[in-house]
Amino acid sequence: MKRFLSILKATYYSSLSISFSKRQKKMRNPFIPQLISGLILVFYFAFLFYESASNLGKLNISNQSIFEYVDIYFTCIIFFGLFMSIAISPSIYFYKGDEAFLPLPIKGRELFLAKYLINIYYSFIYGGTSLLALSIITCISFNLPFYCYIIGILASIIETLLLSFISFIVALFFSIFIHFKTSKVALSLYSTIFALIGVLGFIFSIFFSIEGNDITSIENSIHTIYSNLTFINWIAYIPSKVILVNSPIDLQFVGYGLIVLVVIGIITFLLADKFYLTSLYSTSSHHKKKKASHIDKVFSLAMKYPFLFFIRREFYSLSRNSQLFISSLIYSIIMLISGISLLSFFAFSQELALPKNILFIVVFALVLTASLQPYLSYISLPLEGKSFYLIKTMPFKSSSYIFSKIAFGFIYTGLINIILFSVFLPLLSFDIYTIILSIPFSIVYSFSSNLLYLLISIFFSHFDYNNPIEILQKGWGNAIVIIANYLFPALSLITIITFSLFLPNMLYLAVVIDIVFYLGIDILLYFLVKKSFSYLLNKDVTI
Amino acid sequence: MIRLEEISKKFGDLIAVDNLSLTIEDGMIFGLLGPNGAGKSTTLKMITSILRPDKGNIFIDDISLKDDPFKAKQNFGYVPDSPDLFLGMKGEDYLAFIAAIYNIDKNEGLQKAEKLAERFNIKDNLGDYIINYSHGMRQKIMIIGMLLHSPHNLILDEPLTGLDPESFYTLKEIMRENALEGKTVLLSTHVLDVAEKICDKLAIINKGKIIFTGTLEELRQLKNENSSLETLFLELTKE
Numbered sequence: 001m002k003r004f005l006s007i008l009k010a011t012y013y014s015s016l017s018i019s020f021s022k023r024q025k026k027m028r029n030p031f032i033p034q035l036i037s038g039l040i041l042v043f044y045f046a047f048l049f050y051e052s053a054s055n056l057g058k059l060n061i062s063n064q065s066i067f068e069y070v071d072i073y074f075t076c077i078i079f080f081g082l083f084m085s086i087a088i089s090p091s092i093y094f095y096k097g098d099e100a101f102l103p104l105p106i107k108g109r110e111l112f113l114a115k116y117l118i119n120i121y122y123s124f125i126y127g128g129t130s131l132l133a134l135s136i137i138t139c140i141s142f143n144l145p146f147y148c149y150i151i152g153i154l155a156s157i158i159e160t161l162l163l164s165f166i167s168f169i170v171a172l173f174f175s176i177f178i179h180f181k182t183s184k185v186a187l188s189l190y191s192t193i194f195a196l197i198g199v200l201g202f203i204f205s206i207f208f209s210i211e212g213n214d215i216t217s218i219e220n221s222i223h224t225i226y227s228n229l230t231f232i233n234w235i236a237y238i239p240s241k242v243i244l245v246n247s248p249i250d251l252q253f254v255g256y257g258l259i260v261l262v263v264i265g266i267i268t269f270l271l272a273d274k275f276y277l278t279s280l281y282s283t284s285s286h287h288k289k290k291k292a293s294h295i296d297k298v299f300s301l302a303m304k305y306p307f308l309f310f311i312r313r314e315f316y317s318l319s320r321n322s323q324l325f326i327s328s329l330i331y332s333i334i335m336l337i338s339g340i341s342l343l344s345f346f347a348f349s350q351e352l353a354l355p356k357n358i359l360f361i362v363v364f365a366l367v368l369t370a371s372l373q374p375y376l377s378y379i380s381l382p383l384e385g386k387s388f389y390l391i392k393t394m395p396f397k398s399s400s401y402i403f404s405k406i407a408f409g410f411i412y413t414g415l416i417n418i419i420l421f422s423v424f425l426p427l428l429s430f431d432i433y434t435i436i437l438s439i440p441f442s443i444v445y446s447f448s449s450n451l452l453y454l455l456i457s458i459f460f461s462h463f464d465y466n467n468p469i470e471i472l473q474k475g476w477g478n479a480i481v482i483i484a485n486y487l488f489p490a491l492s493l494i495t496i497i498t499f500s501l502f503l504p505n506m507l508y509l510a511v512v513i514d515i516v517f518y519l520g521i522d523i524l525l526y527f528l529v530k531k532s533f534s535y536l537l538n539k540d541v542t543i
Numbered sequence: 544m545i546r547l548e549e550i551s552k553k554f555g556d557l558i559a560v561d562n563l564s565l566t567i568e569d570g571m572i573f574g575l576l577g578p579n580g581a582g583k584s585t586t587l588k589m590i591t592s593i594l595r596p597d598k599g600n601i602f603i604d605d606i607s608l609k610d611d612p613f614k615a616k617q618n619f620g621y622v623p624d625s626p627d628l629f630l631g632m633k634g635e636d637y638l639a640f641i642a643a644i645y646n647i648d649k650n651e652g653l654q655k656a657e658k659l660a661e662r663f664n665i666k667d668n669l670g671d672y673i674i675n676y677s678h679g680m681r682q683k684i685m686i687i688g689m690l691l692h693s694p695h696n697l698i699l700d701e702p703l704t705g706l707d708p709e710s711f712y713t714l715k716e717i718m719r720e721n722a723l724e725g726k727t728v729l730l731s732t733h734v735l736d737v738a739e740k741i742c743d744k745l746a747i748i749n750k751g752k753i754i755f756t757g758t759l760e761e762l763r764q765l766k767n768e769n770s771s772l773e774t775l776f777l778e779l780t781k782e
Contacts, residue, residue, distance in 0.1 A: 298639040299635075299653045300649065303642065303649035306643040389628065395644065
């Protein structure tokens with residue numbers, strides 16, 4: 001036991017990669033910023049959930065509120081599942097500290113278990129706490145007896161463990177084939193994608209496996225819960241959306257989950273014992289294949305179109321960091337899918353035909369939130385890592401450097417904006433002026449958001465990390481980005497809401513005002529970013 | 544020419560560099576020696592503007608690093624002590640990046656990059672990502688990057704670590720060629736044998752202060768001994 005605790009402690013410190021502050025002369029532990037980021041997420045989801053759950057607490061339950069209830073819980077699980085697959089899969093065999101473990105007489109399962117426990121710790125901080133909060137709020141909303149709280153807590157723990165086990169198994173299975181590949185980055189990318197497919201497959205199999213009318217069964221089951229009678233009639237041994245939705249208060253889910261956990265746990269650790277160390281040895285010795293050089297073409301691009309060359313560099317830099325690359329991709333995909341599905345719902349629903357001015361607010365709120373991709377601009381600077389050392393010694397013109405970072409973020413976010421607007425505004429029969437105006441609006445708005453996140457990263461960047469995912473885990477910057485992420489669209493929405501409510505015939509004017517407003521913000525932020533970047537180039541950077 | 548005027552740097556209570564003044568003339572290979580934690584790397588980092596001195600000024604070819612950093616930076620090239628940088632780029636991308644930053648003429652830059660890559664025996668690896676390079680190869684690509692824009696001042700922090708004998712020899716040759724062309728070569732090293740053989744002039748730094756500046760002969764005369772640099776160095780830093 002003592003031996004395992006030592007391994008666990010070493011793994012924990014290697015995962016933290018605590019930075020040393022030269023000024024304060026003490027070790028900086030990222031626990032508090034992590035906890036705060038986790039709490040922000042918890043409170044956000046808890047707030048959303050409480051509203052819909054309280055609606056359900058009233059006697060007249062409508063289909064729409066059930067739809068909301070399921071969706072919020074389901075979204076939480078999806079987000080959490082995605083997080084697990086992104087964070088866990090590469091971390092089990094690509095931590096720098098692994099090389100120090102290899103010469104020691106440590107068994108595969110010991111190291112694997114230590115890593116698993118560390119990842120569970122992070123999972124609870126970043127996602128598990130949300131599920132826990134939802135379970136407790138469900139109990140409060142439905143006035144359930146005390147034992148339901150215990151079931152709810154157990155259910156959220158089981159869900160966390162189940163989702164993480166799936167990511168672990170997929171990554172472990174994939175790592176068996178590690179010695180056939182040459183690039184760690186490519187392997188990391190493939191295993192993340194596979195883990196992602198596994199987790200999503202699991203979640204969607206639950207979501208879609210039930211036969212019959214979902215809404216009716218959920219409605220029935222929630223009526224049953226509200227009446228505080230026996231728990232729902234779940235289909236034995238077949239995971240379903242009903243089970244998932246009721247898991248916070250369902251004793252049978254807990255029993256079912258425990259059985260699955262034990263079985264998967266045994267399989268995972270048997271596999272780990274057999275394959276894990278072999279995979280680690282393979283990752284530490286990779287053979288190199290020489291690739292043909294295209295130096296003349298690269299030089300031509302760099303000299304003729306330096307701006308394009310810098311943007312290309314940004315793309316490569318992100319794509320070489322598979323976890324960040326995948327997470328930014330997933331964020332956009334989720335936002336696009338949820339945005340499109342919700343807008344389609346409004347576009348085609350007969351029952352929910354909203355007035356034009358309200359639709360206008362909904363469209364803008366959704367598109368603005370969907371297009372926010374803070375991570376690209378926020379991570380692009382710290383992603384330089386120790387290379388920023390050398391960049392500081394070079395005669396850099398800050399404008400070209402800043403522009404390449406913003407342009408890369410803009411290509412991504414601006415495109416999402418434009419696609420969503422140009423699909424939905426005509427579909428919802430908005431006038432031509434609004435449709436045309438939405439394009440310049442998308443452009444200025446995307447520039448603003450990217451500039452804002454770059455500015456935050458200039459002040460909060462850390463360049464010392466072992467794993468780039470730490471950029472999103474360390475310091476206060478990430479917490480500020482999350483807050484800014486919700487506040488930034490609000491600035492635009494104030495105008496949109498005001499016009500929708502008081503001047504519904506002049507909606508296009510709201511867009512014009514927003515264009516001018518964000519253009520002003522663009523100019524202001526650009527100068528701020530430029531000035532701050534020059535300051536960063538001249539100040540001491542701890543690396 | 545590199546000139547340091549009474550520069551100091553503190554980290555908390557620790558004085559890393561204490562009122563240090565030094566002039567490194569053109570046309571020589573200058574070695575900065577010292578035990579671990581003596582302040583060598585901090586001094587080089589201040590010269591290359593990675594760190595800002597708390598006090599004093601640094602001039603690169605008479606251009607103040609404080610007043611005109613952009614112009615001063617164009618006049619030097621730097622090889623850091625750790626070559627684990629720009630790992631996500633291919634070798635060729637890194638060189639093209641340097642060429643773009645320093646505005647080197649395309650044909651001239653390309654020719655020079657190919658020539659240097661051939662000289663350091665990594666021409667066939669330029670299409671690979673730097674992350675797949677060995678430590679020595681990473682060191683070589685950093686050295687090529689430094690030489691690409693033909694700086695007037697070459698600053699190298701522990702440049703010989705990890706190089707194979709052939710590249711070690713090539714780098715020594717390149718440093719000598721540059722010194723003969725009238726350029727300044729400043730290097731820090733732990734390997735006293737190397738310093739003894741290739742440096743025209745030395746500075747020994749201990750606890751943030753220069754305790755000796757001059758040639759090896761001058762050091763011997765000072766200590767009145769005909770010993771090796773190693774013996775003299777140990778004697779000096781013990782005092």
